[in-house]
Amino acid sequence: MIKKPDILKNRAYINGMWVSAESGKVFSVVNPANGQKLADVPDMGKEDTEKAIEAAFLAFPVWRSKTAKDRSKILKIWHSLVLDHCDDLAALLTAEQGKPLTEAKAEILYGASFIEWYAEEAKRIYGDIIPTHKEDARVLVTREPIGVVGAITPWNFPHAMITRKIAPALAAGCTVVLKPAEDTPLSALALAELAQQAGFPPGVINIVTGAADSAAEIGLVLTTHEKVRKISFTGSTEIGSLLMKQSAGTIKKISLELGGNAPFIVFESADLERAAEGAIICKFRNAGQTCVCANRIYAQDSIYEEFAVKLAQRIKALKVGAGDQEWVQIGPLINGQGLEKVKMHVQDALEKGGKLVCGGKNHDAGALFYTPTLIRDMNAEMLLNQEETFGPVAGLFRFGSEEDVIRAANDTPYGLASYFYSKDLGQVFRVAEALEYGMVAVNEPVLSGESIPFGGIKQSGIGREGSHYGIEEFTEMKYVLLGGL
């Protein structure tokens, strides 16, 4: 299946070396489609994390003093190696994460796009010369790399969430200690192998792997260590909040990409075919396991029935199975916990008056598969309205006026992605401005890309990833006053 086995690694990567945990402990990575073990990888803890931080700290002066062009060159080689290994990286990603192969390939290309983008941006970190406020002085402002970055990533995009963080960090001149999610460390280790081949000096990239039970210990070291200057995290709001608290003691700069609860609103003027198509992509991508997946789908009174039919037809047609088969559109959920949450949301919605249109049960493709589901007549009391379901379940709400749906859409502590469909130009501007979200997509179901600022407001996070803004998160501003001239 994998043609170039150089990317298959089962040890962590610290200071340019492939290492076991100090304790010798390991944990298993399994394929969620069939429960089979893929590998044992090091279950690391405090000591290993401290070693990685020391390595990153020592590598920092070496890496930051390279010219931007030299850093850019290494990033570009890494980018082409990722592209050369695209099929293998995708197969590995599908094996440990479960998403269909076509989505896995798209993720590898998406992930690679951040490496390319920041290889280019590395050379464009400009400063300012500010008109002086003293006659015999001049004022310079420069941007410097912040230092050692601690990055913690989730399992739903095991490749792209890494490159989206570490490519800008490396481009800026920072060094990195990364802890990938326990469900999907193999994609991270594969990226490290290719980084090593690309020529990053030892210590510039370090990967500390750990089981679920070790995450808190590794996280505590990263967030409290004086030599780590920046924390970049993608995951749940609960853990993001904890990491922010832990980082307070040493006043670290932080970026957090946290949970969402995306509204997907279909107004009566919308192109309903396009909206139904979009809802499927937005809701069911990665089996509904993305933080920007539509969670609450709202359709206006006058088109509610017609839209519900269009949605149901498409949901019933989705093909469920192990992601390594070409025809599959919906893979397994990541683990038992994920499946339990989905089942709980469905049961709760049905108990509170939701009507099941299709699905609503496990799928016989395997233990972690769930049948794509549509529940209509949803209401605000339901769990699905209040938190992300993170699974292949669409809940359809009905609304009357524009004001009502904006109120409902904003009635959440989250503010990551939002979507709406309308052909009324005045409404497009009104609603785009009224939605309290970091990102608004109009008549489009997918808003990610390397050139856009991805991120949320409220309890969905702090900071932005991607675009020219993304690199600023890894720099500090320095003001130099040149006097006595």
Ligand code: ADP
């Ligand atoms: P999810 O519920 O989607 O798995 P989490 O926020 O629990 O989201 O996990 C995202 C990442 O955070 C994973 O790499 C996980 O191992 C890590 N993590 C979980 N708990 C902690 C913690 N207490 N400290 C640091 N990292 C953690």
